[in-house]
Amino acid sequence: MMIKRSDCEIETEIGQWIIFTKGRIVIRKGEINVPLAHINEFTFLENYREEVHQLPPLHESAQKSPPVFVVDLGAETIEDEQWDSVSLRHLLFEQQDIGFSVVGRAWQYVHFLRTHQFCGQCGSHTERVNWEMAVHCHRCHHRSYPRVSPCIIVSIHNNEKLLLAKGVRHKEANMYSTLAGFVESGESLEEAVHREVFEEVGVKVKNLRYIDSQPWPFPHSIMVGFIAEYESGEIRCQENEIDDAQWFSVDALPTIPPPFSIAGQLIAKTLSQLADK
Ligand SMILES: [Zn+2]
Incomplete structure (x- = not known):
């Protein structure tokens, strides 16, 4: 399930931000972890506010943790004094406290969206389903889910x-x-x-x-x-x-x-x- 938050919730909450650029993840310069931050700290997200999603917690114990926000910048790279990027593999191997499953899940979701922009059955554009992790074709009603x-x-x-x-x-x-x-x-x-x-x-x-x-x-x-x-x-x-x-x-x-x-x-x-x- 993937919930799109209303703008005001994203604007007010401090969260863990998993921001992808190509196959890399944005980190604060000099740190190896997913940044805990407010959206305003990411000036480069100006044009991506509509693209921010919250990753729902998989387990009850994770519900006390700060929300996890996911953004895919696609092929765009960031040039900013404050921010750097690291490969997914490096981040997962170096830093396990946010959990293999959280960062891994965020990546699988982003990878899924990148590879399912068109319907596999009729070739039309797909649209995200906002109440579950899926994309839907409104022409032939074919629905796709992330592959496992x-x-x-x-x-x-x-x-x-x-x-x-x-x-x-x-x-x-x-x-x-x-x-x-x-x-x-x-x-x-x-x-x-x-x-x-x-x-x-x-x-x-x-x-x-x-x-x-x-x-x-x-x-x-x-x-x-x-x-x-x-x-x-x-x-x-x-x-x-x-x-x-x-x-x-x-x-x-x-x-x-x-x-x-x-x-x-x-x-x-x-x-x-x-x-x-
Ligand atoms: Zn279709």
Whole structure:
């Protein structure tokens, strides 16, 4: 649900402002967080007052927090002494107090609007629905909602060893992580785990256990996390996806993802389960 606030509410309330310019977010110079501010502090928003939306809180506990206002400046960049911008990824990784979900949700909404300006069925201009997060075509009545793409992510262990892989796209970071991949149409989450693991590293797994999930806004995934046991097969990396994959001993792990990511959490959980055995 996305509520458009009346001008006077935006004018009077102090809020957290998530302002997008291209794929970046506006921050105060010298700070890495979403600014807590009054609209008048953003002189560059003069022509965007109609574009300000409030992101409704997802959980009751967030209702006590200041309102979150979202604005998309599109391709416009800001030249202002007071303000700077930072990439979404950098902001999310550096500053987690406003929450992965709030900034991630704001980005998914903005990304959705940017990519749904026209109806996918008849090609007419769409209009925002002001009482839910959707766009509507008034010609053919087709309605679109933000896309959420399920992805499985799995930590695989064999006795005291973890199977971790370095993706082709993250080669430079030299980081080894759990395997992950999109769920295909018509496939269950478990089937996706078996297929992805076999495609990416050529091994078979068993005893899948669901652990946790995490929204991942790059650009609109929901990561569904599992732990699985090795069953059979030798590692054979899929050329286009995996640069390297190895069995790592629990006491000699490579660089792994940070603990706030679900990959980091699955690895930590697998290690603690192995330690309890
Ligand atoms: Zn249409």
